[in-house]
Structure formats: structure tokens, C-alpha cells
Amino acid sequence: MTDAPAAPPLPKSLAANPLLSQWVRIGAEGRIDILPGKVEIGQGIATALLKMAAEALEVDPARIRMVRPATGDSPDEGVTSGSQSIQDCGRALRHVCAEVRDLFRAEAALRLGADAGALGLEDGTFVGPGNARLSYWELEDAVSLERAATAGVRPVRRTGLDLARIDLADKVFGRPRFIHDMRPEGMLHGRVVLPPRTGSSPRRDQDLAALAGPGVQLVADGAFIGLLSDDERSVDQAAARLREKLGWEGGTPLPDEATLGDWLRAQPVAPVVEQRGGPAEPAVQTLARSFLKPFIAHGSMAPSCALALWSPDEAEILRVWTHSQGIYNLRADLSVVFGLPPERIRVEHVEGAGCYGHNPADDVALDAALLARAAPGRVVRAQMSRDEELGGGPFAPAMRVDVEADLDASGRLCGWRHTIWSNGHSMRPGRSKASTLRAAAHVSGGAPWPIAINMPASNGGGADRNSMPLYDIPAACVTNNRLTVMPIRTSAMRALGAFANVFAIESMMDEAALAVGEDAVAFRLRHLSDDRARAVILEAARLGRWREAPRADGEGQGFAFARYKNTGAYCAVVADVACTDEVRVNRLLVVVDVGEVISHDGVVNQVEGGAIQATSWALKEAVHFSPEGILSRSWEDYPILRFSEVPAVAVHVLDRPDAPPMGAGEASQGPTGAAIANAVHDALGMRMTRFPLTRDTLIEAMELGQ
Amino acid sequence: MPTYALEINGTPRTVTAEADIPLLSILRQDLGLSGPRFGCGAGACGACRVLVGTESVAACDTPLWAVAGKAVTTVEGLGSEEDPHPLQRAFLKHQAMQCGYCVSGILISAAALLRRVARPSEAEIRAALDRNLCRCGAHNRMVRAILAASAEMAP
Structure with missing residues (x-):
């Protein structure tokens, strides 16, 4: 007798939400409801998850309805972030649906008097000897899904088809789909006027109601200044009056933008040190550079919006509709702020525009709830302005990264020291005793926000994400100095620390290759033993025609590589740029390996979108501020890449059908920014150490170089 | 408040509102359309664009009076x-x-x-x-x- 190999453990999300019925419901009429815990944020995840469920259940995808996540009804999968939805939700759904399929198969076999293995399955209907048939929906009463999933490997048929996105028709025909389109009968419109700095409060000598003017209800509580009206235009006009006339005092001054790198270096910090390998071998040469990435805004196309209903006499006292990335996390913070047990609060997800991380979606949900408490029984819709969306935070933190790279006598890297100064990359709700939501600190007696943290490295880290080079270096040390002061509110934005860390690492790899007189791609390959990394790099060099042709004056070609989080998708980028007094990116060639590909088009779209957004970050984006407050509050002050500036992008996917599927949404940002900076070096001979690569940055680099 | 006649997606409509109310507000709130979207309120992002006649304009910074008597086409009216x-x-x-x-x-x-x-x-x-x-x-x-x-x- 031999021991059976141990079954692999249940996927993480499934272990936390083990009942089959939490994930799938078979309807009587040939319909199947799938309940994901991850939310659609414009990345197409609902369609990818639908496909995985349809394949495992062996049904026509058209039978499946994806249920919008809501607390109480849907599995708690935490936050939709970090490119984890395919890994977590997708694997859980595939497991659950295959197990459900086999439970129904056993029941069908029993009733048809056939061997389970002999039954065919066609679009949800089992077919036995003599063409006897029984479907999921006919057996729906007989098979209970109120049971825990069991470990085991169950084969799943793969169709290889790209499903068309289920959400796009509504969008091209202008049908209501976004939370912004919700207009329940009797709805009130809410606006909130934000303090200019952390800790500011309205000057006491003002009559707020008089400043707001007639026709609106003022909801003022400490530094929380809200307005309500059943007429949207009235409330907008009142908010505009208050923004103009309301005087604020006090609060924490912001740093001086011009000396941001020095400021980061001078703040109190909580350092975390990660050392790999022994002490560095004796070096014959040490290269050192300091890199700086500014604060960046998420810049969603839609100013954040939420609806809330306060019903003191109902079981669910508070209902909230939100485009938050984490409905349970948001509920936990609302529970803290209102002192209500979580089960008295219901939070439902409704699609918003792309958020690219922790934008004000959660904050405006608390605004809506606070306003709704002042108008019980009426749904309140809180809508932010463009000014507040760009200027109110949370922002992706500024990062300073100092790197020292040691080369030995053979021209090999022998030591690496990477030191980060940055605010934490997470102040998402649901993770602290005090609420992180904006208004939680503004209401009278509200506790200050917890200072942004970094998630542990095992969860992908934060500022330290991708700070440890994937290259074979005998001794490497990362010191991550998290600031313990937070005058500018920071939280997660796509790729977190990876954007700055990969910029720093890949710029130094270029410097090191130059220092030993070696081609940048060959130098990287000489320091990489990971076969999948090597494959991605080689393919990018081949398809990108790496240094095959001489570059014209002012033109340059740059290369960069990273494996996202060092555990996720592999990505290599070749960038071609043309530099005049500005940098123009002409072409990006991107090669990725995301393991098994669930949706080829979805992967290409995410990787290309990530590369274009990162081009915008690298060339144009910086939050501007003075000690008095945030200055960049419009698209004029915070420009992003426009159609005429967008490079040609070619994405090539190396399919690994037998490797676990991995998320694609954050793989390309780090390598794209770094490849552009390296291309500028190739064009101008100047090492770029600061984003964004604007005209001013080029002039500064030139002056420093002379 | 004045009343304006305009044509929305081929259908004649009348709207009673202040002359300088942005067209976007009229389209979304008064006429219940959802295609034109609020993005910035300053004509800087294009999310609210509609055709006035054959021209693409930002509905968020086009006042109601400027479209009186004109044909407005939103994305719902394209097809x-x-x-x-x-x-x-x-x-x-x-x-x-x-x-x-x-x-x-x-x-x-x-x-x-x-x-x-x-x-x-x-x-x-x-x-x-x-x-x-x-x-x-x-x-x-x-x-x-x-x-x-x-x-x-x-x-």
C-alpha cells in the first residue's frame, strides 16, 4: 500500500470562505449565480472569473450571472488589489465549481444508474446511457451546497476562448452602469468641503450656514463640513461658495516640494532591514546613486461617489453603495466610526471608474454615511469634485531610493545596498483600531488617522515591493525607512513601491553594465539564473530589436526587467525614445509571463494599459504642493499623457499553461518607467535620477552633469 | 426661469432652467441621460462630450442658452x-x-x-x-x- 500524495491546500480565499454555497448558486431555470468576493474596477475581472467558473462547471457562459459583491451575501476576500484576483478568487471559483460539478455528477449517476465516469456533460446537462439526461437545474433540490469545500485536484476543461467583456455594451451605449448613474427616487445630493491641511479646522468667527446660503442643509461637525439638498445644482453652488469663502486655521504644514528628497531623508522613521547572503565581497568599484519619485495622484476619470441610507429603525441601520475595492474593510471602518456592530451595516459594491489603487472611494462613502445620518430615511448621494479628487488624496507616496552597487574584479555584482525613505503605502480601511477614512479624523472628537503602513513582505510589501533585486548578487541589503509622520496622506497606488524600486535597480544595472563595458541585456543575463526571467528578457531583446540599429541624434533605446513582487508576473520592456527639450516615448515593446493565461486579450489590455499609465507617471506626473496645501487640483495642474503623446505599444505574452495563473495589472509599470529612463540615458548620456522626466528635470540633469 | 426648446437625440424637448446652467446638468438631471459623464466640470477631460449639431463640445462648460434651438446628440443618440x-x-x-x-x-x-x-x-x-x-x-x-x-x- 502506498500513501496517496497529500492534496494541495484549499486556495486562500476558499479556506477563509469554505462553504460551496458562498460562491455558487444553481438556479431552477438554467441560470447559475456566481458570487465573487473581488470587484470589477474596470480591469475586466468579472469576465475572467465568469470564464473560469463556466469552464469548471462546463456550462455556456451565457447561463452565468456575476453577482455584485455585498457584505453578508458575498465571500469576504479582503481588498481587490495587488493583482491577486485571479490567484485568489479565480482559483477558489475554479475549485468550487469543479467540486460542485462532481457532486452533481455523482447524484446524476445515482439516479441514472450509471457509472459517474461514464456520464457526459453538455452545458450543464449530464448525459448517460440511452441518452438519459439530467441537468444541474433538475438536480438543484437534491444536492445541497451548504457544505465545506474539500481539498483535492479535480481536472478542469480549458476552452482557450477569449470571452468578450460582460460590462462593455452598457458603456458604449451610455446605459446606466456606474455608481454615478444611480438615482433612487427621493434622493438627496450631498457635498463635502475639505480642510486644506491635516488638522485644519474652520475659523470660529464664521457663520457657516450664512456662508453656505439658502436652500441647503448644513451638516457641520468639527472639521467635517457637509451640505445637503434635494437639488443638485443648489448644493453644488453652495459648496462652491463655501470653498471660496470658508476660512480655515491650523493644521500640519506640508513640506517644501523643492527639497522633497532632503525632507524624506530627515524625517523620523521606523526602519526594516532585510539582509540576503553574507557580507559583501571586497569590491573594486562601488556605484552610488540617489533616486526620487514624487507623490502621484490616482487621477480616476470619475470623481469618487457613494450613496448611503440611514434607517434607525431597521435591522440594517446603515446601507452604503460604494465603488470601494474592499467592501468588508470599508464596513469595518464604518462600524468603528458609527459604533455600530458590523452586521447592522450593509455595504454593496457598484462599479466606478478605474481607481488604480486606494483613491477616495472609501472616504466619500463615509461622507455619504455621515450626511445620511443627518437625513434619516432618505438616500444621500455624495459626489466629489475634480478639485478634491486630484487634491484631496490619498496619494501614492513620494520615495527616495539610494542604491550602492559593488562590482568585483571580474565585473560581477558582489554587493548591493538599497535604502528607501517613504511614507507607508497603505492606509486602507479595515486594518486598524482607528478608522483611516478621511472624515473620521475631521468629526469632533475623531481620532487622528493611523499613519500609513507597509503590508508585510509576505503580502507583497509596500514601499519595499520589488526592492530586493531578483539578480544573483551574493550580498544584498534593503533598508526600508517608513516615515512615522504623514503631512500628506498616502496609500496604495498600482505597483506600490515597485515603480520607484525598479526604476532605481534597473538604472543601476545599466550603470553597472556601462561601468564594465558590457551590453545591458547581456549584463542582466549574466546575473540571472531564473529561467523564466531569462526567457522574458531574451524574447524582449529579440522582438524589441535590442540595439540592432544605430540611434539617430537625440534618440535612445532602453531596457528594463522585473518580476512583480519577485513572486508574480515576469515583465521585460524595450523603450525607444526621442529627446528634444522634452522626452517623447515612441515605442514600448513589452514581454510578459503571467503563468497560465485566463484571458489573452485581458492580459494584453492590462499590460498595455499599465505601460501607458507608467509612461504618463514617468514623463509628466507629480503632485504639487506648498506648506499651505496641495496645489495640483485640476487636469491643467496635473497633466497626464494625451492621445498624441501615447507611444505605440506591443505586448507579447509567453503562455505557460501549466504554471499557476498570475495577475497582470501591475507587472509593466516598474519596467516601463525604468526602460524609459535608461533610453533617455542612451539618447543624452545623462543618468535620470528623478521622475517625472519633464523639461525641468532634463535641464536640472544637464546642470548637474556639467 | 426661462424655457428653452432643444432637440435631444432627435426628440424635441423643452427645459425650464437658468440660462447659465451647464448642459451636462440638464442632460443628466433634468433629462435622465447617463451617457454624458461628469469628469471635471471644466471642459478639461472630455468625459461629458456631446455633439451640438456636428461639433463635439464639452457639455459641462456649455451653458444651456448656447444650445437653445439646437440639435444635441449624446452617445445614446449615436446608436x-x-x-x-x-x-x-x-x-x-x-x-x-x-x-x-x-x-x-x-x-x-x-x-x-x-x-x-x-x-x-x-x-x-x-x-x-x-x-x-x-x-x-x-x-x-x-x-x-x-x-x-x-x-x-x-x-
């Missing part, structure tokens, strides 16, 4: 699922968006361009869309979809 505009069909075929919040304004700007120039070059398309922002990075897909639609409309 429907049953009878889609070639641009809408091409955007679906090319899956030419991610979150899609910007897409109704982009369809409007593209429709205005194709009325002016039947077979625009890629550079002309990019120039015509330069006042429409997309944050997801779906620009190139959209340009390809517009090229495909123009080839279909003017073979």
Missing part, C-alpha cells in the same frame, strides 16, 4: 444595441476600453471627426482626441477601433 453606430460596434469588437468611463465622450469626439474627415490618418485621430483623457491606457485600442470604423463607413 443602440439593436442599431449600433459603426464606432460603437468597433469599440465592442476591439474591446477598446478598460473601465469605460471616458468612452462615451471619446465616441462623440470620434463621431465628430468622422463626419469631417471620412478616412482620417492615425495622427489625425490622435489630434482629434487630444482633449479627451483616458486614465486606463486604452488609447491605442481606441485608435485602432476608430480606424476600423472609418474603413467600414467609407470603404
Whole structure:
């Protein structure tokens, strides 16, 4: 007798939400409801998850309805972030649906008097000897899904088809789909006027109601200044009056933008040190550079919006509709702020525009709830302005990264020291005793926000994400100095620390290759033993025609590589740029390996979108501020890449059908920014150490170089 | 308050509101449309674009009085699922968006361009869309979809 190999453990999300019925419901009429815990944020995840469920259940995808996540009804999968939805939700759904399929198969076999293995399955209907048939929906009463999933490997048929996105028709025909389109009968419109700095409060000598003017209800509580009206235009006009006339005092001054790198270096910090390998071998040469990435805004196309209903006499006292990335996390913070047990609060997800991380979606949900408490029984819709969306935070933190790279006598890297100064990359709700939501600190007696943290490295880290080079270096040390002061509110934005860390690492790899007189791609390959990394790099060099042709004056070609989080998708980028007094990116060639590909088009779209957004970050984006407050509050002050500036992008996917599927949404940002900076070096001979690569940055680099 | 007659997606409508109320507010609140989207309120992002006559304009900074008596077409008026505009069909075929919040304004700007120039070059398309922002990075897909639609409309 031999021991059976141990079954692999249940996927993480499934272990936390083990009942089959939490994930799938078979309807009587040939319909199947799938309940994901991850939310659609414009990345197409609902369609990818639908496909995985349809394949495992062996049904026509058209039978499946994806249920919008809501607390109480849907599995708690935490936050939709970090490119984890395919890994977590997708694997859980595939497991659950295959197990459900086999439970129904056993029941069908029993009733048809056939061997389970002999039954065919066609679009949800089992077919036995003599063409006897029984479907999921006919057996729906007989098979209970109120049971825990069991470990085991169950084969799943793969169709290889790209499903068309289920959400796009509504969008091209202008049908209501976004939370912004919700207009329940009797709805009130809410606006909130934000303090200019952390800790500011309205000057006491003002009559707020008089400043707001007639026709609106003022909801003022400490530094929380809200307005309500059943007429949207009235409330907008009142908010505009208050923004103009309301005087604020006090609060924490912001740093001086011009000396941001020095400021980061001078703040109190909580350092975390990660050392790999022994002490560095004796070096014959040490290269050192300091890199700086500014604060960046998420810049969603839609100013954040939420609806809330306060019903003191109902079981669910508070209902909230939100485009938050984490409905349970948001509920936990609302529970803290209102002192209500979580089960008295219901939070439902409704699609918003792309958020690219922790934008004000959660904050405006608390605004809506606070306003709704002042108008019980009426749904309140809180809508932010463009000014507040760009200027109110949370922002992706500024990062300073100092790197020292040691080369030995053979021209090999022998030591690496990477030191980060940055605010934490997470102040998402649901993770602290005090609420992180904006208004939680503004209401009278509200506790200050917890200072942004970094998630542990095992969860992908934060500022330290991708700070440890994937290259074979005998001794490497990362010191991550998290600031313990937070005058500018920071939280997660796509790729977190990876954007700055990969910029720093890949710029130094270029410097090191130059220092030993070696081609940048060959130098990287000489320091990489990971076969999948090597494959991605080689393919990018081949398809990108790496240094095959001489570059014209002012033109340059740059290369960069990273494996996202060092555990996720592999990505290599070749960038071609043309530099005049500005940098123009002409072409990006991107090669990725995301393991098994669930949706080829979805992967290409995410990787290309990530590369274009990162081009915008690298060339144009910086939050501007003075000690008095945030200055960049419009698209004029915070420009992003426009159609005429967008490079040609070619994405090539190396399919690994037998490797676990991995998320694609954050793989390309780090390598794209770094490849552009390296291309500028190739064009101008100047090492770029600061984003964004604007005209001013080029002039500064030139002056420093002379 | 004055009353204005205008034509919305081919249907005559009257609206009673202050003269300087932005057209976007009229379309979304008074007329219940959802295609034109609020993005900035300053004519800087293009999410609210509509056709006035054959011109693409930002509805958020066009006052009501300026469209009195004129024909306004929103993305709902371009076509429907049953009878889609070639641009809408091409955007679906090319899956030419991610979150899609910007897409109704982009369809409007593209429709205005194709009325002016039947077979625009890629550079002309990019120039015509330069006042429409997309944050997801779906620009190139959209340009390809517009090229495909123009080839279909003017073979």
C-alpha cells in the first residue's frame, strides 16, 4: 500500500470562505449565480472569473450571472488589489465549481444508474446511457451546497476562448452602469468641503450656514463640513461658495516640494532591514546613486461617489453603495466610526471608474454615511469634485531610493545596498483600531488617522515591493525607512513601491553594465539564473530589436526587467525614445509571463494599459504642493499623457499553461518607467535620477552633469 | 426661469432652467441621460462630450442658452444595441476600453471627426482626441477601433 500524495491546500480565499454555497448558486431555470468576493474596477475581472467558473462547471457562459459583491451575501476576500484576483478568487471559483460539478455528477449517476465516469456533460446537462439526461437545474433540490469545500485536484476543461467583456455594451451605449448613474427616487445630493491641511479646522468667527446660503442643509461637525439638498445644482453652488469663502486655521504644514528628497531623508522613521547572503565581497568599484519619485495622484476619470441610507429603525441601520475595492474593510471602518456592530451595516459594491489603487472611494462613502445620518430615511448621494479628487488624496507616496552597487574584479555584482525613505503605502480601511477614512479624523472628537503602513513582505510589501533585486548578487541589503509622520496622506497606488524600486535597480544595472563595458541585456543575463526571467528578457531583446540599429541624434533605446513582487508576473520592456527639450516615448515593446493565461486579450489590455499609465507617471506626473496645501487640483495642474503623446505599444505574452495563473495589472509599470529612463540615458548620456522626466528635470540633469 | 426648446437625440424637448446652467446638468438631471459623464466640470477631460449639431463640445462648460434651438446628440443618440453606430460596434469588437468611463465622450469626439474627415490618418485621430483623457491606457485600442470604423463607413 502506498500513501496517496497529500492534496494541495484549499486556495486562500476558499479556506477563509469554505462553504460551496458562498460562491455558487444553481438556479431552477438554467441560470447559475456566481458570487465573487473581488470587484470589477474596470480591469475586466468579472469576465475572467465568469470564464473560469463556466469552464469548471462546463456550462455556456451565457447561463452565468456575476453577482455584485455585498457584505453578508458575498465571500469576504479582503481588498481587490495587488493583482491577486485571479490567484485568489479565480482559483477558489475554479475549485468550487469543479467540486460542485462532481457532486452533481455523482447524484446524476445515482439516479441514472450509471457509472459517474461514464456520464457526459453538455452545458450543464449530464448525459448517460440511452441518452438519459439530467441537468444541474433538475438536480438543484437534491444536492445541497451548504457544505465545506474539500481539498483535492479535480481536472478542469480549458476552452482557450477569449470571452468578450460582460460590462462593455452598457458603456458604449451610455446605459446606466456606474455608481454615478444611480438615482433612487427621493434622493438627496450631498457635498463635502475639505480642510486644506491635516488638522485644519474652520475659523470660529464664521457663520457657516450664512456662508453656505439658502436652500441647503448644513451638516457641520468639527472639521467635517457637509451640505445637503434635494437639488443638485443648489448644493453644488453652495459648496462652491463655501470653498471660496470658508476660512480655515491650523493644521500640519506640508513640506517644501523643492527639497522633497532632503525632507524624506530627515524625517523620523521606523526602519526594516532585510539582509540576503553574507557580507559583501571586497569590491573594486562601488556605484552610488540617489533616486526620487514624487507623490502621484490616482487621477480616476470619475470623481469618487457613494450613496448611503440611514434607517434607525431597521435591522440594517446603515446601507452604503460604494465603488470601494474592499467592501468588508470599508464596513469595518464604518462600524468603528458609527459604533455600530458590523452586521447592522450593509455595504454593496457598484462599479466606478478605474481607481488604480486606494483613491477616495472609501472616504466619500463615509461622507455619504455621515450626511445620511443627518437625513434619516432618505438616500444621500455624495459626489466629489475634480478639485478634491486630484487634491484631496490619498496619494501614492513620494520615495527616495539610494542604491550602492559593488562590482568585483571580474565585473560581477558582489554587493548591493538599497535604502528607501517613504511614507507607508497603505492606509486602507479595515486594518486598524482607528478608522483611516478621511472624515473620521475631521468629526469632533475623531481620532487622528493611523499613519500609513507597509503590508508585510509576505503580502507583497509596500514601499519595499520589488526592492530586493531578483539578480544573483551574493550580498544584498534593503533598508526600508517608513516615515512615522504623514503631512500628506498616502496609500496604495498600482505597483506600490515597485515603480520607484525598479526604476532605481534597473538604472543601476545599466550603470553597472556601462561601468564594465558590457551590453545591458547581456549584463542582466549574466546575473540571472531564473529561467523564466531569462526567457522574458531574451524574447524582449529579440522582438524589441535590442540595439540592432544605430540611434539617430537625440534618440535612445532602453531596457528594463522585473518580476512583480519577485513572486508574480515576469515583465521585460524595450523603450525607444526621442529627446528634444522634452522626452517623447515612441515605442514600448513589452514581454510578459503571467503563468497560465485566463484571458489573452485581458492580459494584453492590462499590460498595455499599465505601460501607458507608467509612461504618463514617468514623463509628466507629480503632485504639487506648498506648506499651505496641495496645489495640483485640476487636469491643467496635473497633466497626464494625451492621445498624441501615447507611444505605440506591443505586448507579447509567453503562455505557460501549466504554471499557476498570475495577475497582470501591475507587472509593466516598474519596467516601463525604468526602460524609459535608461533610453533617455542612451539618447543624452545623462543618468535620470528623478521622475517625472519633464523639461525641468532634463535641464536640472544637464546642470548637474556639467 | 426661462424655457428653452432643444432637440435631444432627435426628440424635441423643452427645459425650464437658468440660462447659465451647464448642459451636462440638464442632460443628466433634468433629462435622465447617463451617457454624458461628469469628469471635471471644466471642459478639461472630455468625459461629458456631446455633439451640438456636428461639433463635439464639452457639455459641462456649455451653458444651456448656447444650445437653445439646437440639435444635441449624446452617445445614446449615436446608436443602440439593436442599431449600433459603426464606432460603437468597433469599440465592442476591439474591446477598446478598460473601465469605460471616458468612452462615451471619446465616441462623440470620434463621431465628430468622422463626419469631417471620412478616412482620417492615425495622427489625425490622435489630434482629434487630444482633449479627451483616458486614465486606463486604452488609447491605442481606441485608435485602432476608430480606424476600423472609418474603413467600414467609407470603404
